[in-house]
Amino acid sequence: MKLTQIDKVYGKKHVLKNVTLEFPAGKITVMVGPSGSGKSTILRSLNLLVTPESGQYDFNGHQIDFSQKLSSKEKLAIRRETGMVFQDYNLFPHKTVLNNVIEGPTQVLKMGRKQASELARELLAKVGMADYGDVYPNELSGGQAQRVAIARALAMKPQYLLLDEPTSALDPELELSVLKVLLQLAHEKQSMVLITHNMAFAKQIADKIVFIEEGQVIYDGGPEEFFSADNPNGRIKNFIASMTMENLR
Structure with missing residues (x-):
């Protein structure tokens, strides 16, 4: 999965500025940075919920030129291979936990209901929600709802799982x-x-850290150097200190 020279503008605000990033398969890429830096815009570009004005997107044989109009077929192909998890869960309130998880496989992947239900129960067990299949979202805690959201994303068998805070x-x-x-x-x-x-x-989890600020990539590398006390980048050191409250005093 790779973005090359991505630019995105909202009105007069240049949100992403010539961003080039690669997201290795089988690895965990963690994006960090101050609020409003462009992290979510990058993540949503990977799922085509956001369409940049220019740049290229290469993913699993798909090659997209953002300067050209995207077809519904192209968008669907990418979304079938990427599972998105938002911070506010986005579960269907009128459907049970089980039906939330089987919605994608049955409607998008055209999987039979029996097979989709077996997959859903397997995934709910994986996320510690095996006993909640018949429960509705308003009966869940926030942590439980988010685990269901993860199971729902995994039910689409995505190549990549995309998680926004x-x-x-x-x-x-x-x-x-x-x-x-x-x-x-x-x-x-x-x-x-x-x-x-x-x-x-x-x-603990990152194979790769990307630090974004003002729509630009400030750091793209391993977690060891990023979190090192010897990191020569003072801005990154200040950011980490702020996030861990080391500079509270």
Whole structure:
């Protein structure tokens, strides 16, 4: 998965400026940076929820030129191979947990209901929600709802899982339950691109760190150098100190 020379403008704001990034298969790429830096715009470009004005996108045999109009067929092909998880869950409130998870496989992948239900139950067990198939979203805690959202994304059997601050709305205990699921997926070599403000988790899970600021890539490399006390980039050191509250005093 690769973006090359991506530019995105909203009105007068230049949100992404000539961004080139590669997201290795079977690895966890974690994007960090201040709010409004362009992280979510990059992530949504990978799922084509956002369409940049220019640049190229290469993914699993698909080659997209953003300067040309995208067809519905192209968008559907990308979305079938990328699973998106948002911070606010986006579960269907009128459907049970089980029906939330089987919606994609039956409607998009045209999987039979029996097969989709078996897959859904397997994935709900994986995320620790095996006993909640008949429950409705309004009966779930935030952490439980987010784990269902992850199961729903995995039900599409995506090449890449894309997660936009999936735990930012959760309290610490609920956050931990979701982070454990993501760590398990990382051990299974599920390809992921993850935005998070949790630096401790980023340090533990990331194969690659990308630091974005003002629509530009400031750092693109391994977590060891990024989190090193000897990192020569003062801006990154200040950012980490702020996020971990090291500079509170």
